[in-house]
Amino acid sequence: MKKNLYIAGICLGLLTGCNDYLTEAPLSAPATGQFFNNQTEMNAALTAVYNSVYWNTGSTPYQSMMDGWTDLALLRAVDLGEGNFDVYNAHAKNLWSLPYVTIQRANTLIDGMAVGKNNVTAAAYARIEAEARVLRAYAYFYLVNLFGDVPLIKKPLTPDQFYTQTRTPKAEVIQFIYQELDAAAASLDWTATDRGRVSRSMALGLKARTALFNKEYTLAAEAAKNVIDNAGLGLNPKFQDLFTRAGQIPNAGKEIMFEILHTEADANSITYLPLGSISRAAGGQSGRFPQQRLVDMFEAKDGKRIDESTVYDPKNPRLNRDMRLKYTVAIPGDTITMNQITFVYDVYKSTTSFKNADGTWSTKTNADFDNAYGPAKSGVGLLHAKYTFTAENAFASRVHFLLMRYAEILLMYAEAKTELNQIDDSVFKAVNQVRSRAGQPAAPATLTQAKLRQLIRRERVAELAMEGFRWFDIRRWGIADQVMPVKVVGIAKDPAVAPPVPNFKASETADLNNIPLYDGSENLRLMREQRYWFPKLNLLPVPQSERDINPKLTQNADW
Template sequence: MKKIFYFAALIGSLIFSSCQKFLEESPVSEPTTGSFLRTEAEMDVALTGVYNSVNWNSGSIPYQINFDNWTDIGVLRLASTAEGAYDASHGSLSTIWTFAYTTIQRANTMISGMEAGKSAVAQTVYNRLQAEARVLRAFSYYHLVFMFGDVPLFSQPLLYEDYYSQTKSSKADIIAFLYKELDESAGYLDWSVSDRGRLNKAVALGLKARIALYNGDFAVAAEAAKSVMDHAGLSLNPQFGALFTRSGQNANSGKEIMFELMYSDAAQSSINYIPLGQGSRNLGGQSGRFPSQRLVDNFEATDGKRIDESSVYDPAKPSENRDKRLKYTVVMQGDTITQNNAKAIFDMYHTSTLFLNGGRWVSQTNNDFSNAYGPVKNGVGYLWAKYTFNDENITIARVSWIFMRYAEILLTYAEAKTELNQIDNSVTDAVNKLRKRAGLPDVEQSISSDQNKMRQLIRRERTSELALEGFRWFDIRRWKIAEYVMPGKVYGASKTAGNIAATPDFKTSTIKDLNNIADYSSSDAVRFSRDNRNFEPRHYIFPIPQSELDRAKTLTQNELWR
């Protein structure tokens, strides 16, 4: 099959053209899937529908872009769940729930319906198509179980009346189901695929490793991750920044990108507004999402030390002598930014800044400084660079959203083995691959020989490597640090160029030191800040959406939200 998946226009036209005749001729009382999925082509169309549903499209952006901005490392233009002022009626909760169960229902419908055509399709093809649907279903359940806890578990299509009699399965039972599903599915999938955008064995095992890590099943996580490392033939892209540009993604050096949400040139509506939504106001962007100081200060200095312990870090020149990933993740004072084939200097302190015009740098009005929704007046002085400054027109960008890449597999393996206190050369080698690309020295022996110090370093690495990729919301909950990082203000850069905030304190407590949590209380008056967030123990998981409780009286609310 020579298809690219995830195209909304494609699935609409495919389903309509494939089903039109059936819809005209079959009685309404007959189940669609019982008659439809009798050939490989029809099964493939159904699978395209399942893939398409993984596009959690919200305003032409993948919904997962919000997740890290709901944490301490990011902030949204408007109030969100991050502020803690939400309940079961909050729209974000029902949005996630609906997106996830749409995929689950489509996968269940396909898996059940394709049984009618099993004898007409080669067994290996049948098993592969079914396995892809099962992995996509597991992908949705992973979101549900770690965001909501106990949720309804369905492996068959729901009948109309089933919607009103749902009950919850335990988180433990669902995770056991997912392990089994992913193991069996991996057995039917190859390590590589001919069509970009499709799942393979590495993604199935990578998802199992992620679920196991989040659930504290470290031996399971390490084994699954190691299998990918040993057999999938993957490596890191030498250029970190290339991962988040369309040209870099097309090349996919090292095959680092394992699972992506793709956009098509063939469909005018298939566009991604991530660059538009977080880009510079000076270059046509709308700057609606911003990184925080805590993220900036998580990146090490080039001597491999956290900034409070580094001899080369200078708070007056915070972008110098830093982890290379910082400049590809966060836009800082004085950075040259490129957007829509134009260049400007990012400046958070002055009413004008420099723009490249006809080969000359000229001074013009600085909208990043003056606009009410810009990074100074609405954010905390920074812009997101990741996914933003690529080689496209930001109003019709088609840069892929990455669901999984090899860097995560390396970090999962390293963390799982560290939590098992099985730190050996394979662990330090996995981390050093990432550090080498970032321009950082190898892990010191004094760190690798100490489980707590290695844990601290891996958590720092994970935050720097995966920022804005949808992991931080889950990480701060499984590490049990959300209560330390979420309450209070979101801090940013120094308010003025002439009054530079000092290096923050990371050692106000043992747990804050371990988790690289900077404290900004001593520099409150001189830093940009936003919000005044609240966090309660019940915020470790979301409540079941009220709309679902109203629909199915058999569902019960999570205990802390009752």
């Protein structure tokens, strides 16, 4: 049977995408109201659900861009991070539309497969249905955390229903997510038989993430502990291998739990995730950049924040740092390999050193120095390292994007137990597994709740930066109004004049959340625009195009 993409009913929130989908699907493909009669048809429909989970713009996963809308990074063009977008914003529209395509495809499969139940084994039927339910819950997780109240749609829509959908309270949608994940988990193995599929560990991990973001800490801790105790997962011994194609293939430690796969079997299955962040000197497009705040939130090698460390040297900020820093951010002076080119990254000189094929080095023109779209002119002197060190042609990369991994489970467990003030050996064991892999000293068991909370929030940045979590973290921690309305800050303008160590203790909140402030040293650093914050930015606006189609959809406050 052809590997058809199935029409997911009326595509709520993606009329354009629905039209594109209709042109891709053969006329013989089952539509809403038709059914899946055997396992071959059910598997093909499930494949269509999985395909729809790759929410991307320009072949770049949306989750990889979301830290660029926070205080950790930026995009070359003015975007959501600046705080001055409106209800017509294309990203907000896509982030509403794409999850609903996933939901509608899942609904069509779940509803339509019942007629073929007697034609497949009970185990196969339960697994296919469970996977679809987890993917549907995954889509709703993003919708409620991005938009708040959203329409809760459990079955394929008919045309007359399309224009009558209303927003369901967030709390009700979250309860639906929990119910779906619990029911689905029972029919799934702890580890998926095929890479890229959901598993029981992923379903419970998503439950933990949902509960943590909703401040239901007991539920979050229980779900995460279930994974820790029963899934048989571990950490990849090498942090850097998680973000390269070659390092991902063996999945050492079984750390990768859910991912966007790209395969050599399909010539079009490529990602521009590395290309969009790679150095101009290496032939990349360098359209996304880290901010200095991200660099400064990494600890020094002694396990202390840089304002408290005795080994941190502001004249050499690359040295004596948490090893995860060099695999997350490229800093001038680093020798790096991007797009299969090895060179010394520099933004201060018009030439730099490049490694030749025979192992010798040559001095060549440095595009990062003065290219109008490069890191010095469009960014603030820094480059992303995560996902860009993959040893591939950046125009044909197949590096997978990770949507969930075991390190997140450990940190969620530790955070939830800390918020409950149920701090025991299991909490320190979870945190220290992550820190040990990075070569950082173990967190001492004498830490107070406040100090452990501070450390865990720092760990979430060091471990998970550029993986799509910061946008949510600064909102659930209630610190977006402090971290966002500032100027974008970068490296020293003059490498011979080192700016002072930033101030992390301007307030109790800044200290707790490891927020570096640069008052008094901005004139010594590369700078970009002033950003803004308004309370309405805690949620994205319901796209106006959706409200034009369906007037029953209300808008979020102040939009």
